[in-house]
Amino acid sequence: MLMPExxxxxxxxxxxxxxxxxxxxxxxxxxxxxxxxxxxxxxFSLGSPLPESSDASKKLLKLRALEKDLExxxxxxxxxxxxxxxxxxxxxxxxxxxxxxSSIVEMRSKAQSRLSEIQxxxxxxxxxxxxxxxxxxxxxxxxxxxxxxxxxxNPTADVSKVSPNADVNISKDGKFxxxxxxxxxxxxxxxxxxxxxxxxxxxxxxxxxxxxxxxxIDEESKKLETSxxxxxxxxxxxxxxxxxxxxxxxxxxxxxxxVAETPLRFxxxxxxxxxxxxxxxxxxxxxxxxxxQQVGDKVFLDVLETAERFEGHAHDTSxxxxxxxxxxxxxxxxxxxxxTVKHFEFLTEMIxxxxxxxxxxxxxxxxxxxLFFGMMIGDIGYGLSFVLLGxxxxxxxxxxxxxxxxxxxFYGGIWSMIIGYFMYGDMLGMPIEPVAGELSWSTVLHxxxxxxxxxxxxNKLHDVKxxxxxxxxIGFVHLAIGFIIGIYNKAIRYGLKHAMMEKFSWxxxxxxxxxxxxxxxDMLVTPLDSWxxxxxxxxxxxxxxxxxxxxxxxxxxxxxxxxLELPGLMSNVxxxxxxxxxxxxxxxxxxxxxxLSFEIIIDVTGEVDPLMxxxxxxxxxxxxxxxxxxxxxxxxIHSIRLHYVELFQKxxxxxxxxxxxxxxxxxxxxxxxxx
Numbered sequence: 001m002l003m004p005e006x007x008x009x010x011x012x013x014x015x016x017x018x019x020x021x022x023x024x025x026x027x028x029x030x031x032x033x034x035x036x037x038x039x040x041x042x043x044f045s046l047g048s049p050l051p052e053s054s055d056a057s058k059k060l061l062k063l064r065a066l067e068k069d070l071e072x073x074x075x076x077x078x079x080x081x082x083x084x085x086x087x088x089x090x091x092x093x094x095x096x097x098x099x100x101x102s103s104i105v106e107m108r109s110k111a112q113s114r115l116s117e118i119q120x121x122x123x124x125x126x127x128x129x130x131x132x133x134x135x136x137x138x139x140x141x142x143x144x145x146x147x148x149x150x151x152x153x154n155p156t157a158d159v160s161k162v163s164p165n166a167d168v169n170i171s172k173d174g175k176f177x178x179x180x181x182x183x184x185x186x187x188x189x190x191x192x193x194x195x196x197x198x199x200x201x202x203x204x205x206x207x208x209x210x211x212x213x214x215x216x217i218d219e220e221s222k223k224l225e226t227s228x229x230x231x232x233x234x235x236x237x238x239x240x241x242x243x244x245x246x247x248x249x250x251x252x253x254x255x256x257x258x259v260a261e262t263p264l265r266f267x268x269x270x271x272x273x274x275x276x277x278x279x280x281x282x283x284x285x286x287x288x289x290x291x292x293q294q295v296g297d298k299v300f301l302d303v304l305e306t307a308e309r310f311e312g313h314a315h316d317t318s319x320x321x322x323x324x325x326x327x328x329x330x331x332x333x334x335x336x337x338x339x340t341v342k343h344f345e346f347l348t349e350m351i352x353x354x355x356x357x358x359x360x361x362x363x364x365x366x367x368x369x370x371l372f373f374g375m376m377i378g379d380i381g382y383g384l385s386f387v388l389l390g391x392x393x394x395x396x397x398x399x400x401x402x403x404x405x406x407x408x409x410f411y412g413g414i415w416s417m418i419i420g421y422f423m424y425g426d427m428l429g430m431p432i433e434p435v436a437g438e439l440s441w442s443t444v445l446h447x448x449x450x451x452x453x454x455x456x457x458x459n460k461l462h463d464v465k466x467x468x469x470x471x472x473x474i475g476f477v478h479l480a481i482g483f484i485i486g487i488y489n490k491a492i493r494y495g496l497k498h499a500m501m502e503k504f505s506w507x508x509x510x511x512x513x514x515x516x517x518x519x520x521x522d523m524l525v526t527p528l529d530s531w532x533x534x535x536x537x538x539x540x541x542x543x544x545x546x547x548x549x550x551x552x553x554x555x556x557x558x559x560x561x562x563x564l565e566l567p568g569l570m571s572n573v574x575x576x577x578x579x580x581x582x583x584x585x586x587x588x589x590x591x592x593x594x595x596l597s598f599e600i601i602i603d604v605t606g607e608v609d610p611l612m613x614x615x616x617x618x619x620x621x622x623x624x625x626x627x628x629x630x631x632x633x634x635x636x637i638h639s640i641r642l643h644y645v646e647l648f649q650k651x652x653x654x655x656x657x658x659x660x661x662x663x664x665x666x667x668x669x670x671x672x673x674x675x
Contacts, residue, residue, distance in 0.1 A: 002359045004656075005280045005334040007307045012275040012291070014299035019273050020050060021295045023262050023662075026275075029290055030663040031283035033332045035276040037267035047263030047273060056260060059094070060253040066097055067246055069105045070239055080670040081248035090249050097242045104238065108231035115224040122217045127201050128210040130171025131178050135210060138178070138203035145186045148178045152197030155179070162188035178203075244668075251668045262662065278332050278659070281306065307331040309357035309492040331356040334659035341366040343407040346400045351644060352654025358489045361643075361652050366411075368478060368647075369639050373408060374415025375474075376582040376635040378460070381428035382628060383420055386413025408636055425457035428624055429590020435459065439591075444598055460580075460587035467580035469521065475576025476514045478642070479569075482650030483507040489651055501557025503651070505550045509569065512546030515539045517573075572646045578638050586631050593623025 010032075014022055026032050037046060127150070128135075138146050155177060156168040163185035169178040177198075181189045190198075206213050267274040279287055288301050333356050335345055344365040354360045377383060386409040393406025420426050425433055427441060432449050434442035438459075442449045451457070458467060483503050490499035519539040554562035597620040602612045 002363060003309070003336065004354060004356050004360060005282070005336045005659075007278045007331050007334070007356065007659075008281050008284050009304045009307065009331075010277060010279050010284065010287075010301055011304055012277075012299060012301050014273060014295065016268065016271055016273055018295050018298035019047075019263060019266075022273075022275075022291065022299050023050075023259060025287075025290050025294050026262075026662045027259060027664050029283070029287050030661050031279050031287050032275070033278040033659050033661050034262075034265050035278070036265045037274070037276060044267035044269060044274065047266040047268040049263060050260040053257060053260030056253050056256040059090070060250070060257055062098075063094060063246065063250055063253060066094065066101060067250065069101055070097075070242070070246060071235070072239065072243055072246060077244060077247060077668050079244075080666070080668060081244060083252060083669050083671040086245070086248050086252045086669060089245065090252070093242060093245050093249065097238070097246065100238050101235075104231050104234045108228055108235070111224045111227040111231065115221060115228070118217045118220055118224075121204065121206075122214055122221075124202075124204045125206075125210045125214055125217075127176050128178075128204070129214075130173065130176055131169050131210075133169055133178055134208060135204060135206040135213065136208075139205065143183055145181050145183045145189070146178065146203060147181075147190065147193060147198070147200065148176075148203045149198055149200040150175055151177050151193065151199075155193045155196035155198070158192035158195060159189055162192050176201075248668045251666065255664050255666070255669075259664070278307070280334055280659075307356060310495075311357065311493050330657050332659040333360075333656040335360050335362065337362055337366075343394075343403070343411075344369065346404045347640065347643075349658075351648065351652070353656040353658045355653060355656040357493050358653060358656075359485050359651070361485070361648060364481065364485070364647065365643055368481075369408070369643060370411035370415045372579060372639040372642060373412030373635045374417075374419045375579050376638065377412070377416040377586065377631050378419045378424045378583050379426045379429065380417050380420040380432075381426075382631060383413045383416030383418075385628065386410070386416060386632075389413075405636075408639075409632070412635065412639075421451065422454055423458055424460060425451050425454055426460070426587070428594075429587060429627060430594050431457070431459065433457070439594055439598055460584050461591065464580070464584065467583070468577050471577045471579040471581075472517060472573060473514075474579060475573045475646075476510065476517075478576065478647060479510055479572060479650060480507060482647045483510060486651030489653075498557075501553060505553035505557060505562075506569070506650070508546045508550030509554065509566070510573075512543040512550060513570070513573065514543075515546070516543035519543065572649075575646055576642065578642070582634050582638055586627055586634070589630070590623070590627045593620065593627065597623065 012022065037044065125135075128148070138148065151170075151174075154170060154174055156170065159166045159168050159179060159181070163181045166179060166181035166185065166189055169180075170176070177193070179189060179193060204210075263273070265275075267276070284301075284303060291299050291301055333354050335342075335348075335354065337345060337360065341363050345360075345362045347365050347369070348354065348360065348362045374383065377386070390406045390408070390410025390413055393402060394410060397403050397406055425431055430444070431438065431440040432442065432451055434440050434448055460467065483506050486503035487499045487507065490503050516539070519537075522539070551562065551566065597616040601616040601619060602609065
């Protein structure tokens with residue numbers, strides 16, 4: 001489970017007449033990650049699409065055009081359509097859809113175009129409402145010039161000075177004018193109106209008064225809008241009738257094109273084809289058997305190599321002639337996790353795909369990500385709500401993004417309930433058991449509640465030193481896990497010597513730092529006499545015995561940069577104090593709202609006024625909702641940060657190639673065996 005599945009590089013060779021059958025077997029097996037064939041290979045050329053590709057591509061292109069006109073929504077279908085039905089009804093459905101759709105789309109398109117045109121005309125007429133001038137008087141003169149537009153001030157006096165025969169028409173609000181003047185005075189008139197802040201608006205074309213024309217436009221607009229509504233209703237009816245079949249046909253044709261164009265990834269000669277790719281070791285014999293059963297002796301499968309984890313190993317390709325099958329293509333990674341860990345693979349992929357020869361960190365995320373989330377929340381009430389919401393999300397959500405959020409809530413909620421019960425004894429930000437001088441559920445409910453199996457739980461606001469100490473210890477353990485994984489990764493890739501120099505040295509420094517922290521805490525912060533551990537100075541000697549040689553080994557293996565990274569390791573450890581800090585901040589916020597609700601607005605120790613109780617309940621609900629939302633955001637972000645920034649840097653390289661086998665993914669259509 002820790003390492004990706006072992007891969008075999010294979011080659012499949014066969015006669016061209018068996019290519020279609022071979023492709024069908026490969027898609028059924030879903031086990032071959034194809035390496036695209038290079039056109040530069042001597043004696044080979046790239047394959048050509050299967051004959052059915054052309055017809056399927058044409059139909060798909062036509063169907064996509066119809067889909068655009070149909071305005072088909074991109075929503076998941078509740079029921080699938082059998083492939084056999086799609087095949088039998090595809091041509092007739094497309095022809096009928098094209099016939100019904102073309103007239104509707106054309107009618108609506110013309111109406112929308114005309115509506116847009118007259119609305120533009122209406123907007124151009126609106127400035128002329130304030131002028132009592134028919135539209136036909138603005139155009140058609142040979143000796144008279146006309147200027148229309150907005151002005152900041154009345155230009156009548158200035159125009160009269162330069163052109164006594166000019167006629168200035170100005171709106172009642174004094175902001176719009178139409179000036180008629182002899183063409184011989186055009187230059188002077190334009191200067192005069194420009195001095196009054198003139199901004200030209202072209203006069204519209206038409207006859208009659210502007211308001212009368214607008215009334216005509218409004219009447220025509222209503223008719224056009226009715227026409228558009230009728231066309232839209234008809235389009236909805238057509239969409240209801242054909243939508244499901246169109247979506248299914250699109251998927252069917254897309255798959256047909258995908259399968260038919262698969263040979264473009266193969267190498268071919270005049271009479272044969274060759275396929276190069278990777279297959280999981282456990283699937284090689286299954287694929288061989290399927291080919292023998294369905295294609296027979298026309299196809300031959302040969303295993304070229306079993307991919308090694310150790311990068312220095314040279315591949316034995318001496319038995320291959322003409323074509324070089326050396327390690328020019330990176331081995332793909334097929335993550336090998338159980339159902340629970342698979343929920344966390346998306347978090348790993350957000351950083352990068354694991355390499356074939358390194359441990360997949362998804363299992364670490366599955367173990368410690370929910371634990372950190374739960375420790376930051378540490379509350380039975382919040383945890384229960386997270387579990388319920390996460391379970392609903394895992395059941396209903398389909399996208400990876402929403403499923404990982406649901407996963408975080410579900411598993412994080414479980415840990416939140418466990419830690420909230422056994423470690424903190426909290427529910428909705430309040431201790432369950434009575435606490436001297438502090439609000440608790442025992443106080444609110446006027447009864448002493450005793451939590452079974454829990455003795456003296458920690459208080460997030462009082463036991464700060466101990467919680468910070470626990471957070472640091474968790475940080476040491478978490479980083480140690482990272483270095484141990486790093487040792488394994490380096491050992492299988494480059495050998496034990498590299499692993500010792502580059503990772504084991506840092507593990508020594510980390511463990512030495514743990515002993516040093518115990519010593520410092522004993523001396524400065526937390527008395528440890530109650531632990532009954534003698535000779536605490538011994539911790540100092542142990543720490544130095546680990547840190548000094550570890551630093552020397554790291555320096556030999558990595559150079560001077562190792563010395564510079566020492567403070568970074570310390571900051572990595574200190575970063576884990578956020579496990580306690582986030583929990584304390586959430587507890588403080590919840591404490592404030594709970595105190596406001598139960599101690600200030602109402603007095604839980606005396607008689608409760610019903611009105612004040614309602615107000616207190618409203619404040620309590622709003623406050624809890626705020627804490628709930630902030631808890632999800634802060635705990636989720638900081639939990640994943642501790643993995644991405646602190647942990648992954650200790651061992652994870654990533655940059656692998658995702659295993660992507662030939663396979664058909666159906667979401668809308670369904671195919672039974674033999675169809």
